[in-house]
Amino acid sequence: MTWSRLYRDPKGTLWEAVNTRGVRLTFYLLLTAAMFPSSRFILLCVLLVTLGVMWTRDFRRYGSPKVFYLAAVLALLVVGYGVARVNVVETDEARLTKRPWGDGISQVTDGTYVGRGQGFRGPIEVRVEVKNHRIVGIEMLKYPDLISVRDNEVAVYKKELLEKGRLERPEQPGMYRGAPETLTGYANAVESALSKGIPDFPRYNVFSEVYLSSVIGTAPGRVTLNALAILFAAFIVFEYTLQSMLTPGTGRSINCYNCASCVGACPVKEVEGVQMPMGLVLLTRLGDYERVMELSKYCVGCGRCAAKCPIGNSGPLVISAAFQAARKRKQQERLEAREDTA
Amino acid sequence: MEILGYITLTIFLGLMLLTLFGYIRTPVQTVLVFSTLLCLIVGAGFRYAYSGWEAVMLMPNEFLGGIILHPITALLTGLFLAGGLKASGGFEALKVLLQYLRRSPIGLVGTLVILINLPVISSLPCGRILAAALLPLLFTFGFEGGLGILTRTQLIVLIGAFTRNAMGSCGPSPIGGVGQIGEGFLGSFFATASEGILRAPQAFSLMLGTAIVALFLKFVSQRLYPDDVALRDAPLTAVSAGKEPEIDAPLEGYLALVIFVASLLTAIFQPFGKMPVQSVLVVGALLMIVVCRIRLTDLMEGIILLPVTAMAAGFLAAGALAATGGFDALGVILNSLVAVPFLGVAGMLAIFVQFQTILPLSCARILTAALVPVLYLFGPAKFGFLDWPQLAIVMAAYIINATTSCGPSPLGGGGMMGEGTMRAETGFIKGAYTFASMAIMAPLAAIYMKFLNLSVFDPSNENFVRDIVTIAEFALVIAVVNIAFILYGSRLFGTDTSRNFLIQLVGFLLAGALSGGILAFALFEQNTSAILQGIAGGLIAALLIALMVPRTLSRRMTATLSGPEI
Numbered sequence: 001m002t003w004s005r006l007y008r009d010p011k012g013t014l015w016e017a018v019n020t021r022g023v024r025l026t027f028y029l030l031l032t033a034a035m036f037p038s039s040r041f042i043l044l045c046v047l048l049v050t051l052g053v054m055w056t057r058d059f060r061r062y063g064s065p066k067v068f069y070l071a072a073v074l075a076l077l078v079v080g081y082g083v084a085r086v087n088v089v090e091t092d093e094a095r096l097t098k099r100p101w102g103d104g105i106s107q108v109t110d111g112t113y114v115g116r117g118q119g120f121r122g123p124i125e126v127r128v129e130v131k132n133h134r135i136v137g138i139e140m141l142k143y144p145d146l147i148s149v150r151d152n153e154v155a156v157y158k159k160e161l162l163e164k165g166r167l168e169r170p171e172q173p174g175m176y177r178g179a180p181e182t183l184t185g186y187a188n189a190v191e192s193a194l195s196k197g198i199p200d201f202p203r204y205n206v207f208s209e210v211y212l213s214s215v216i217g218t219a220p221g222r223v224t225l226n227a228l229a230i231l232f233a234a235f236i237v238f239e240y241t242l243q244s245m246l247t248p249g250t251g252r253s254i255n256c257y258n259c260a261s262c263v264g265a266c267p268v269k270e271v272e273g274v275q276m277p278m279g280l281v282l283l284t285r286l287g288d289y290e291r292v293m294e295l296s297k298y299c300v301g302c303g304r305c306a307a308k309c310p311i312g313n314s315g316p317l318v319i320s321a322a323f324q325a326a327r328k329r330k331q332q333e334r335l336e337a338r339e340d341t342a
Numbered sequence: 343m344e345i346l347g348y349i350t351l352t353i354f355l356g357l358m359l360l361t362l363f364g365y366i367r368t369p370v371q372t373v374l375v376f377s378t379l380l381c382l383i384v385g386a387g388f389r390y391a392y393s394g395w396e397a398v399m400l401m402p403n404e405f406l407g408g409i410i411l412h413p414i415t416a417l418l419t420g421l422f423l424a425g426g427l428k429a430s431g432g433f434e435a436l437k438v439l440l441q442y443l444r445r446s447p448i449g450l451v452g453t454l455v456i457l458i459n460l461p462v463i464s465s466l467p468c469g470r471i472l473a474a475a476l477l478p479l480l481f482t483f484g485f486e487g488g489l490g491i492l493t494r495t496q497l498i499v500l501i502g503a504f505t506r507n508a509m510g511s512c513g514p515s516p517i518g519g520v521g522q523i524g525e526g527f528l529g530s531f532f533a534t535a536s537e538g539i540l541r542a543p544q545a546f547s548l549m550l551g552t553a554i555v556a557l558f559l560k561f562v563s564q565r566l567y568p569d570d571v572a573l574r575d576a577p578l579t580a581v582s583a584g585k586e587p588e589i590d591a592p593l594e595g596y597l598a599l600v601i602f603v604a605s606l607l608t609a610i611f612q613p614f615g616k617m618p619v620q621s622v623l624v625v626g627a628l629l630m631i632v633v634c635r636i637r638l639t640d641l642m643e644g645i646i647l648l649p650v651t652a653m654a655a656g657f658l659a660a661g662a663l664a665a666t667g668g669f670d671a672l673g674v675i676l677n678s679l680v681a682v683p684f685l686g687v688a689g690m691l692a693i694f695v696q697f698q699t700i701l702p703l704s705c706a707r708i709l710t711a712a713l714v715p716v717l718y719l720f721g722p723a724k725f726g727f728l729d730w731p732q733l734a735i736v737m738a739a740y741i742i743n744a745t746t747s748c749g750p751s752p753l754g755g756g757g758m759m760g761e762g763t764m765r766a767e768t769g770f771i772k773g774a775y776t777f778a779s780m781a782i783m784a785p786l787a788a789i790y791m792k793f794l795n796l797s798v799f800d801p802s803n804e805n806f807v808r809d810i811v812t813i814a815e816f817a818l819v820i821a822v823v824n825i826a827f828i829l830y831g832s833r834l835f836g837t838d839t840s841r842n843f844l845i846q847l848v849g850f851l852l853a854g855a856l857s858g859g860i861l862a863f864a865l866f867e868q869n870t871s872a873i874l875q876g877i878a879g880g881l882i883a884a885l886l887i888a889l890m891v892p893r894t895l896s897r898r899m900t901a902t903l904s905g906p907e908i
Binding site for chain 2: 222225226229230232233234236237239240241254255256257258259260261262263264265270275282283285286288308310311312
């Protein structure tokens with residue numbers, strides 16, 4: 001796929017992109033990163049390592065320079081992180097004297113402020129009202145965590161804050177699952193709101209905020225890793241199913257029961273470690289059409305498998321579909337090679 | 343509105359039966375999704391007419407709320423790990439280890455026994471994984487496979503028993519097994535149920551059931567269908583067995599096997615603290631990618647879509663039935679069965695437990711996902727027919743019967759892999775598999791759960807040793823009686839297929855009665871009327887099961903396969 005082709009034939013090029021497994025996998029990666037901030041850093045590492053391995057191989061085989069571009073991007077990311085980090089450290093140091101905790105409430109001017117903190121399951125958002133340098137009201141705007149924590153722990157903490165009129169560290173109870181994280185997130189949300197009421201409160205610069213939220217996201221934890229593991233398996237299976245949906249004539253291979261009744265009927269039964277013709281159907285489902293073509297020479301085309309298969313799959317049927325798909329793919333590759341040469 | 347439940351239940355069961363009898367030639371999952379849509383459309387129409395638009399808008403929540411993601415994702419990741427094992431040559435390594443075992447003092451017979459029970463030992467989330475890897479190896483033991491160690495009859499028994507064991511091993515699997523659906527429901531009373539309350543009863547009954555299948559295949563199936571297996575024996579002129587082919591396994595295969603076992607043990611015993619099984623399995627699979635240098639495509643090759651889609655489709659159908667009152671209707675029907683004097687609760691349960699053997703679909707998960715919630719409602723949650731321990735007993739019997747139902751299914755069930763390998767007609771193994779599920783596995787699982795498993799989960803029980811002896815006694819009685827049925831029944835077979843079928847039917851009825859009686863005893867102990875009701879229920883279930891076993895098989899394929907042109 002080249003930029004000139006995208007310009008000439010946008011629809012065709014996009015359809016081709018949809019049909020390319022690498023593009024689809026990258027799309028799943030980006031989708032996960034967009035919807036799941038705490039996974040961004042891990043996914044970035046995965047993307048960089050994968051591209052690094054692939055492009056190093058391309059460099060060694062064909063002398064492709066892509067790996068150097070990747071190295072440049074990596075260097076930029078590192079430099080960007082360094083710049084952002086310097087700003088974060090400086091700002092945090094400057095904030096030490098301007099924090100709204102305890103007596104720091106005296107710096108907060110009267111008004112109503114909104115702030116956010118990270119809870120157990122997601123962001124907690126609160127609106128805090130300050131009058132005469134005292135917290136007089138706290139309203140929960142967004143709360144994704146356990147109701148039992150909100151009704152028992154957060155309610156008590158909120159009452160304590162309103163009685164004292166200032167922000168104090170919460171006690172960390174262990175009664176409910178995720179309660180410490182929720183309470184910390186709630187306190188951070190109140191702190192974030194109060195900070196907005198402090199004149200000249202040091203802020204991170206725009207670059208640092210954008211860089212850290214888009215590239216690093218929020219800190220990954222065990223929950224992130226577990227969720228990513230499950231998502232990984234789900235995406236791969238979805239991808240695996242999609243392959244035969246996108247390739248004309250191979251859609252029925254999705255339905256293969258792996259029952260091997262076709263193997264019993266086939267006079268060939270097994271070649272090169274592949275059960276015939278069930279193996280052909282499964283390879284078609286994977287999109288490995290070249291391998292299907294290689295093995296197709298063993299098929300005698302008797303069609304007994306079709307008579308046995310409970311859903312009507314057959315070796316000759318998938319071979320013919322795989323042949324069409326492989327030929328189309330090769331034509332495409334030849335066309336691209338010609339364009340590159342030109 | 344009650345009528346709506348009956349309509350949707352009829353739609354669901356009607357479509358399932360039409361598929362089973364071959365009137366609908368579409369994958370079961372598609373039929374299930376179609377049934378879901380149909381039920382929802384009918385349900386929406388009724389709700390709109392009776393309660394207005396807002397009631398219709400509540401339907402998506404009610405219908406999707408039934409989907410339990412855990413077993414689906416655990417199954418996915420389990421298949422993923424198995425795919426890695428296959429791609430890296432792990433099964434080749436296993437074959438090499440089995441070869442060493444054959445040369446050890448336990449010899450060929452001991453090795454074959456271990457091989458047959460390997461599926462339940464490894465307990466993968468779908469029996470097809472191991473069956474696909476090892477059935478070709480079993481085939482090599484015969485004359486056509488090259489080794490010529492076993493005769494045709496022995497090979498049929500070996501392949502049939504192995505496939506039986508495999509197509510039930512998804513029950514006790516801790517990584518997305520069918521039993522986990524039941525364990526989830528039992529968890530509402532037994533705090534540690536999800537750690538495997540159903541695992542041991544299933545594994546125990548599966549092992550004994552496998553042995554009965556082997557006997558049935560040898561003494562009954564081969565006499566009933568003598569010309570329906572195209573395997574050939576060594577010709578008389580053959581002097582000695584063929585030279586044994588050397589199996590080489592790559593180093594990566596051994597490494598993958600180690601990673602596989604380590605992942606499985608970590609997932610089961612959780613030595614590094616609580617974490618989802620899925621995470622452990624994916625980490626294992628990724629480790630295989632790195633250590634054994636396999637490609638993502640190779641990993642994906644091991645994924646068998648059928649159980650995953652079957653489970654998802656089963657949950658969808660269950661959700662649609664729940665949202666439209668189908669389960670309530672089923673509850674009312676079963677309640678009316680309870681009111682029948684000769685059935686009662688025990689008789690109704692004896693039929694319910696055998697439901698999936700009566701209606702075997704390509705994957706047990708389809709109906710299990712739909713029917714386990716119904717079974718749960720028999721307990722204290724709604725109808726109150728059973729208390730919690732009794733519910734656990736019925737659940738154990740139901741789940742083992744359900745998990746083994748993919749074996750005899752003619753809709754692309756796992757048993758067809760065995761039939762394919764032994765070059766048999768579709769339906770050859772059905773009698774053996776359904777007999778074992780009905781007569782051996784369900785009552786044994788119930789007895790095991792009653793006398794041992796519940797005690798293990800209740801540490802204060804002082805009668806531990808006595809209970810083990812009781813289980814041994816029951817197992818012995820059940821096994822001896824059924825072996826006697828098989829051995830003496832098979833002697834009565836002649837050349838008349840109708841007479842043979844009738845003899846088999848009588849055998850099924852006797853075994854069904856015994857099974858129902860034992861199930862009733864496990865539930866209600868020495869309550870004579872309950873035991874009689876259980877026997878009546880068992881008889882009805884056995885009759886339905888036996889009538890589904892084919893009288894003769896199609897000889898069309900056998901004729902072409904064994905013809906001179908091959």
